[in-house]
Amino acid sequence: MDLKLKVWRQSGPDEAGGFVAYDAKEISPDMSFLEMLDVVNERILEEGGDPIAFDHDCREGICGSCGMMIDGVPHGPKSMTTVCQLHMRSFRDGDQLTLEPWRASSFPVLKDLYVDRTPFDRIIAAGGYISVRTGSADEANAEPIRKKDADAAFDAAACIGCGACVAACPNASAMLFTSAKVAHLAHLPQGQTERYTRVLDMVETHDTEGFGNCTNHGACQNACPKGISVDYIAQLNRDLFRATVTTAADPVGS
């Protein structure tokens, strides 16, 4: 099949960008979307041009490196699917597609479709962990955890940190990402000690990194390739409320 692409090209973080048209010719429906871009890039290179930059690595939907807007939709048309797992059979011969990077001021474009998502690391560093020194752990089976809770923790922990939620949100909020980590750890007994300091610290960093407020729009959940639910945001808000109230009366953690 043959497709027409309109791709955002931007040579560096401080440069102006713009759309450039490319033909994607003789594309096999069995190719993944990124393999299609590999083929386009190979031709750009043969013609002496500079290939389109995009981040990617595992190509199986788990590392969270890939991500771009396809016709305004994060990760493209297929639900619960990262762009690396999207295959060309989801498109038709003659389709015209517009490819853009995630758009959010906290995710500066480094080049073309490649953005900087390091603010996510800083949100995690603010408290997205359980403090346990190596070697100081109890015997793993000492504390039973209800299967239900372990499963719920897993569901929240499935976030791959791709940033699609931020790109989808009209406020460029990273609340879905933040709440997924808060919920993961809040579901486990080990996560209780730091539960309220964690949520305060992570939300504070979320805000200082320049992500917007959550106004319950819900676009994040639809964009998320891992099915992370907006219910976690509600949970986060409950914890946050409690944390704010309790810290006023009694320092958290005591």
Add this chain to the structure above:
Amino acid sequence: MELNARIPSGPVEKKWENHRFEMKLVNPANKRKYDVIVVGTGLAGASAAATMGELGYNVHAFTHHESPRRAHSIAAQGGINAAKNYQNDGDSVYRLFYDTVKGGDFRSREANVYRLAEVSLNIIDQAVAQGVPFAREYGGKLANRSFGGAQVSRTFYARGQTGQQLLLGAYQALERQVRAGTVTMHTSKEMLDVVVIDGVAKGIVTRDLVTGVIERHAADAVVLATGGYSNVFFLSTNAQKCNVTATWRAHRRGAGFANPCFTQIHPTCIPPSGEYQSKLTLMSESLRNDGRIWVPKDPEDKRKGNDIPEDARDYYLERLYPSFGNLTPRDIASRRAKEMVDAGHGVGPMENGVFLDFKHAIERLGKDRVSERYGNLFEMYERITGEDPYDRPMRIFPAPHYTMGGLWVDYDLMTTVPGLFAAGEANFSDHGANRLGASALMQGLADGYFVVPLTIGNYLATVTPGSADTDHAAFADVEKDVKQRQSRLLDVDGTRSAASFHRELGRIMWENCGMVRTAEGLRSALQRIPELREEFWRDVRVPGTGEGLNPSLEQAGRVADFLEFAEVMCWDALTRDESCGAHYRPEHVTEEGEARRDDENFAHSAVWEFMGVGEEPRRHTEPLEFPNVPPSQRSYK
């Protein structure tokens, strides 16, 4: 090259304990005066950096990824072994040790393997405490599954995403130390060389992938945890950015490279669908528990799988291995599949796979039971191929997956260059000639949480802290080398992409140094690789400049290193004139057609010394002894 493994004294069960007592310690107040560089923040590197930060060292951690959470470890699916014996099925540290030595076909070091089995217990404790959501039973205790032919159930798992959850645990522990100020995280920085001063590792030179700036970093010790090199085959189950650069550069600076030819092939991957194929996707081996593997008897039979009647099918594994059938070990299942495809029985549009058929399982168990067991794998298969495995047989083919070879290390995980350590898949590890399923995650975390953070002290206690200085002439020399190499890549301005060379190299390696290695094939590869390398340096086209983000330049640098590394892999395969584990030389087989080890001549690790690009490397050996696990020949008939 001196190879002193420095194995502690005493019986194998006591060695680690004795060693911990005998090791020199760094005074707690002094630890922060020591700078330690950790390159790589996958399971091994993230756990090592976090733990050394906790201990008080001043750690600098580097990754070429945007975030530690993107390391290749994230993709591991099946699980992690530990000798917890929660199932009361007879497991023990000794049994895990025994299975690992035997599984490695008697080409690993007993003392290290024993320690691995020992600390496996602590890994699970640590991970659970960090909040890793392992699978649980209804009673709330941890669940296990059996894996990779082990006779006990010792594998812990988190759905099909065990690597992801373990890496997130280690990553979070690392970020906690970043916040505490003990670890400085350097993301998007690729290590391009090691700096060795008077024979001792004192730092690294990196390129900032976002700004393009080449930087010097000095430290009192350097730990490489940069993963494996399966991508030398171009098509593998590894992530696209996995590479050999860090370990190869260290090798060029004097670190011995051990057993590079020990590479593992995974039998159940989805076959390539075209020339453009960029990677291969692995599907859990558990599929072989209920799926039946077959090919059409007649190579000319081009009917669809479902239209081929039973009597025209060859269930070759069941035929050749009546007692193990479809569950023969990874290497045998892989090799037989290749033989079938090579003999023209391949199926699918490119005739490059064998069938894995669930028709009988669905008849026997019902669709619901099958979907309960394999639903997510079937979905993954359908997503990639567009074919529904409930309706028609899957197609599978083996793919390169894991590399047992790596930098040679002593008991303390120190390479032949003092001050330079290697952890995780980057070292030649504890897996000998073949790794058991679910043991790579275990080894990475054992090295990172429990071994390197202690053994590095044994070295640092002998070093004056802060003795390294980026103003030293050696740093300037290395930086100059790195810059020259980069300009050379950019200046060729030829016609072909680095990827096209990589693909060609991969084909040479897969054909000649893949599942089956003949002396003749290896010699021809040794001839073709230098030719290809020469062509690369004459005709590669790397667009753009060294400034700013340039993925083409990153890729070209990695391919250039693979083009050098591939040769030593072939040398190793050629000189290891025996079959063992995953290394299969058809010249050395039993009457049953299985790998035949030659313990008299090859009960050793081969350790290579770099003699110059294109020069024949020098082979050294570390003899291996098996006082605890007497070598035996395996049989799966």
